[in-house]
Amino acid sequence: MPEPQKIDAATARRFLTLHHFLAPPRALPAEADSVLTVIDRLGSMQFDPLGIAGRNHDLVLQARIRGYRPAWTDELLYERRALFEAYNKGLSILPSAELPWYRVTWERNREEHEAGTFQVHAELVEHLLGRIRAEGPLSSLDFERRPDIDWYWRPTNQVRAILEALAEAGILGLARRQGNRRYYDLMERLFPAELLAERRPREEQLRHKLLSRYRAHGLLGATGSAELWYGTGPAAAAPTGRAAELPRRAVLRQQLIDSGELVPVQVDGVRALRYVVRTDLGLLEQARAEIEAGSPAGGTEPGVSFLAPLDPLVWDRDFLRQLYGFDYIWEVYVPEARRRWGYYVLPILFGDRLVGRIEPRIERAVAGPSTNGRRPARATSMVRIVGLWWEDGFDPRRTDGFVDAMRSALRDYLVFAGASKLMWAGLGGWGRLFPLRPRGIRLQAAASIPRAG
Numbered sequence: 001m002p003e004p005q006k007i008d009a010a011t012a013r014r015f016l017t018l019h020h021f022l023a024p025p026r027a028l029p030a031e032a033d034s035v036l037t038v039i040d041r042l043g044s045m046q047f048d049p050l051g052i053a054g055r056n057h058d059l060v061l062q063a064r065i066r067g068y069r070p071a072w073t074d075e076l077l078y079e080r081r082a083l084f085e086a087y088n089k090g091l092s093i094l095p096s097a098e099l100p101w102y103r104v105t106w107e108r109n110r111e112e113h114e115a116g117t118f119q120v121h122a123e124l125v126e127h128l129l130g131r132i133r134a135e136g137p138l139s140s141l142d143f144e145r146r147p148d149i150d151w152y153w154r155p156t157n158q159v160r161a162i163l164e165a166l167a168e169a170g171i172l173g174l175a176r177r178q179g180n181r182r183y184y185d186l187m188e189r190l191f192p193a194e195l196l197a198e199r200r201p202r203e204e205q206l207r208h209k210l211l212s213r214y215r216a217h218g219l220l221g222a223t224g225s226a227e228l229w230y231g232t233g234p235a236a237a238a239p240t241g242r243a244a245e246l247p248r249r250a251v252l253r254q255q256l257i258d259s260g261e262l263v264p265v266q267v268d269g270v271r272a273l274r275y276v277v278r279t280d281l282g283l284l285e286q287a288r289a290e291i292e293a294g295s296p297a298g299g300t301e302p303g304v305s306f307l308a309p310l311d312p313l314v315w316d317r318d319f320l321r322q323l324y325g326f327d328y329i330w331e332v333y334v335p336e337a338r339r340r341w342g343y344y345v346l347p348i349l350f351g352d353r354l355v356g357r358i359e360p361r362i363e364r365a366v367a368g369p370s371t372n373g374r375r376p377a378r379a380t381s382m383v384r385i386v387g388l389w390w391e392d393g394f395d396p397r398r399t400d401g402f403v404d405a406m407r408s409a410l411r412d413y414l415v416f417a418g419a420s421k422l423m424w425a426g427l428g429g430w431g432r433l434f435p436l437r438p439r440g441i442r443l444q445a446a447a448s449i450p451r452a453g
Contacts, residue, residue, distance in 0.1 A: 001257055004264040004273055007288065009323055010352075012219060012267045012274075014297055015287035017352040019218040019280055020313050021064040023298030025305035025349070026412055030067035035076055036095075038064055039083065043215035044092040046310040047085060049180045050332065052344040053360045054416065057093055059308035059346070062416045069416075078176040081191060085174055088209060089216075089230055090310075096191065100198040101208035105231060106170025113165050124162050129171070129186075137175035137183040206233045207252045211261060211277065216312035219265065219274040222253060224316050270322045301401055302351025304409035306358055314347055326354040326391065342387040350402055355394045359387035362417045382421040383414055388430055397433065407434050 007015070017023045021038060028034040038061060039045065048056040055070070062068040076083045077093065084096050087105045094102055118125050124146070132138050146158035163184055166172040175185040188196060200208075210232040214220050220228065229235070233249040253275075256262040262275040265284075276284055289295075296302060307314055309330040320326045328347055331339040342359040349355070363382045396402050414422060414436070424431040 001254075001264060004266040005276075005284070006266045006268070007284070008268045008291075009270070011284075011287050011291045012265075012270070012323055013352040014291055015276075015280075015284050016218050016313060017297045017349075018283045018287055020311075022303075022305055022313075022349060023296075023352070024300045024303035025063050025409070026066045026068075026303070027298075027300075028065045030065065032072035032075060034065040034068075035061055035073050036082060039093070039095050041215065042312055043098075043212040044088045044094045045216075045312075046089060047091045047093055048310060050344070051362070052332075053306075053346060053362060054308075056308045056310045058416075059306070060311050062413070063305040063307060063311070067412075067415065074177070078174070084191070087168075087231060088212060089227065089315075096195070098208070099191065099195055100200050101205050103170065103199070104202055104205040104209070106168070107202075109165075110169035110171070113169050117162070117165050118169075121158065121162055124158060125166070128159070128162060128166065132172070132185060137185040139178075139181050139183045141181070203247050203252070206247065207255060210249065210252050211256055214256075214262060214275055214277050217315050218280065218312070219267070219276060219319070220316060221272050221274050221319070222250070223272065224318060228315060267323065270319070274319075297352055302405060304402070304405040305349045306346040306360070306409060306413060307349055308346065309344070311347075313349075320354070324354045328354075328357075341389060345387065350399070350405060353394075354391070355396075355399075355402075356388065356390040358385065358389075360385050360413065360417075362419065381417060381419040382423060383417050383419045384423045384425050385427055385430070386425045388427055403433060407436060410434055411436050 014023075019041070021028060021041070028037055045057040045060050050056075053059065054062065057073065058068070058070045061073065073083070073093070077085065082096055083093050084099060085091060086094055086099075086102050088094060088102065128143070131143070140157065140160040140163055143159045148155040149158050149161055151161040151164075163172065163182075167174070167182075167184060170187055172184040173187045173190045175183045175190065177183070210229075213228060213232065229249060233246045233252055235249055237248055253262065257264065257275070261278055263278060263281060264273045265276050267274055290297060290299075309332070314320060314328055317328060320328055326347065329340070330345075331341060332344055336343075341357055344361070345357045345359045347354050347356075348358055361384045363384055365381050390396060396406065410422065414420075422431070422436060
């Protein structure tokens with residue numbers, strides 16, 4: 001193994017800010033191609049359908065792209081087909097050009113389903129494929145409902161379950177989404193034949209998937225929670241079963257190190273080595289130079305961004321505690337009585353510091369009844385801030401540049417949410433500290449100002 005590069009914690013934090021296009025935030029051009037710029041560096045983004053504050057991938061992109069619109073990603077996914085959905089670290093959005101390196105999940109799922117689910121439900125499989133082949137993209141609602149079957153974590157309508165299985169096996173793909181309703185079509189009608197025909201050895205695919213985790217995060221190590229490594233090969237050799245045929249993750253990682261794709265880095269105060277992808281070495285040098293010169297990140301004043309719960313920057317929770325002193329748990333699946341903060345809480349990044357948490361909720365309005373006999377009243381969406389917490393020792397009122405940066409972040413978030421109103425639910429004093437007066441946005445706030453923290 002090559003001698004590790006040694007950096008201090010400040011350089012590591014600066015590097016991550018640069019790597020993630022957050023120096024400053026929302027600086028990439030306001031265009032669909034900026035989505036591809038982010039994907040090109042990060043490799044993948046996790047997809048989660050919950051839209052409490054915006055879908056996860058949309059929040060990732062909103063933090064990096066000026067005036068980001070969710071329709072841009074939908075266009076790239078379902079019209080231009082430059083991106084596609086498949087399982088990487090959970091359900092992810094991936095570049096279509098890399099599709100041959102992600103077939104391994106389809107292949108393994110197909111082997112499993114053909115040995116079980118597709119045999120048990122052979123008649124339904126043929127019925128679904130026949131209808132889609134003849135009629136084009138269909139959703140589960142386009143078929144007569146059948147009895148539920150046991151399916152992963154809960155009983156599910158047979159039609160929905162088998163459509164999902166066919167997509168997991170790479171036989172069907174997503175033609176489009178309408179909200180969270182999925183419309184499936186034959187994979188060969190969605191992507192070029194030559195792309196679907198390209199095959200890569202299974203070990204090469206797994207190595208590529210492992211590298212994608214390092215691309216996305218920027219400074220991963222060799223350990224961490226199991227979800228960091230889903231689908232990248234077993235941690236230990238398996239004597240029997242499906243995992244026995246797969247190379248161990250440590251072997252794949254060493255191959256990436258030996259080839260120079262991963263470069264080991266020792267961060268002061270962080271246990272164990274971390275790894276930087278070769279293409280990021282220029283950013284690491286930039287981070288070093290900025291810290292040594294006392295320059296701001298990217299040569300600009302620090303900005304505020306709200307990070308998605310599954311943003312790659314916050315994937316490794318233990319690393320967040322070591323490098324930033326920031327304890328973050330996404331509590332959406334934690335029972336309410338046991339939550340420390342809230343249901344859908346976003347970390348607040350200021351420059352290269354994690355300084356707090358915010359819990360915004362987008363409340364979509366429905367157009368009201370007609371007011372003039374001809375057209376309905378215009379719908380007005382609202383963002384409600386239901387929680388705001390600052391890290392110990394951080395006072396937003398006494399931190400140079402923070403108040404203006406927070407106002408900018410809130411203003412841009414309202415535009416992203418399509419909202420014309422901001423309400424501080426029981427947190428009205430913060431509304432006075434972060435007043436917004438752009439055209440078309442008005443505020444509603446309570447009277448008291450809570451203490452910081």
